Amino acid sequence: MTVQQPIAVIGGGSFGTAIANLLAENGQAVHLWMRDPEQAEAIRSNRENPRYLKGVRILDGVQPTSDLPATLAACELVFVALPSSALRQALQPVCEALTGKMLVSTTKGIEAQSFKLMSQILEEIAPDARIGVLSGPNLAREVAEHALTASVIASEDEALCRKVQETLHGRTFRVYASRDRFGVELGGALKNVYAIMSGMAAALGMGENTKSMLITRALAEMTRFAVNLGANPMTFLGLAGVGDLIVTCSSPKSRNYQVGHALGEGLSLENAVGRIGEVAEGVNTIKVLKAKADELQVYMPLVTGLHAILFEGRTLEQVIEALMSGEPKTDVDFISASGF
């Protein structure tokens, strides 16, 4: 009889907890690592993670732990669900234990100074690891509450994709494969910025036409940027592109949308972020994205406008005026320009 290897989930926030439960539901033994031993103990005893997923029962197959070296030693397949600001800092010290592992990033952010995506950081700190990215329209609470959901595992390593599909694909969670790791990961990081704008628009009571314009022009803008970096625009028509953009820009359950909504209600950025109390990656992404767009000379009026509101003291009214009076452009410009 073969003994089944446990699977590691690194990060005990809302998404790590949701993924751990899905794996356990499929009969996998899961080590859910979090840095705080008291939180691990409380989850072990109460089978609930009340700070991040209140009311969701954590299955018996999930073993919360704060011992990272032991977790990595026991597991070949490792899902990483840390905030982007913590990923390098948390995993660099254990980089040797990552050798040869299958590392799947679920983190949707961009590193500030380097403009690296999280799987690129994993590749850098663990050059001998096998790397993948899981991304798609996957609000953690809905995943945990069994809303019918689809996601994408992206990697050039087909065996890794198959392994993730075998372990994660289940009754309520479909996992599609893609070879375009860069495009899938970039889509997940970029859409957070536009979710902040959509939350603002909702708080200001803007109409349905406006919401649709925002989402569609956001797709054009993020794809234009991605194509400039060499990504395949077709990936942006999939779950990890337009799929994730739609859910995050239209759901009050998205933390990025919530930050935008709070800003639209008149809160400062600091108070808006504080009120959410969970990670909203778009706040950091807008800074690095604006700098990169300027460097590459990519036309990104929505990013420029949001950056002006958040960091340059412009009012929303001024930015809307500038956006609406800009010269009209061609509609679907990014596919023909890409050469794909």
Ligand SMILES: NC(=O)C1=CN([C@@H]2O[C@H](COP(=O)(O)OP(=O)(O)OC[C@H]3O[C@@H](n4cnc5c(N)ncnc54)[C@H](O)[C@@H]3O)[C@@H](O)[C@H]2O)C=CC1
């Ligand atoms: N929540 C969601 O619906 C989804 C989130 N994601 C992505 O997953 C990543 C993690 O997000 P969430 O789980 O939602 O965040 P969260 O805010 O719910 O939880 C963050 C977790 O990371 C831990 N953490 C923070 N700094 C740490 C450090 N230095 N070392 C170790 N642990 C640390 C916190 O204690 C907490 O357990 C983000 O990049 C997010 O974009 C992806 C898909 C869906």
Ligand SMILES: O=C(CO)COP(=O)(O)O
């Ligand atoms: O990535 C997500 C859904 O796919 C979660 O979005 P938020 O981080 O804005 O909650």
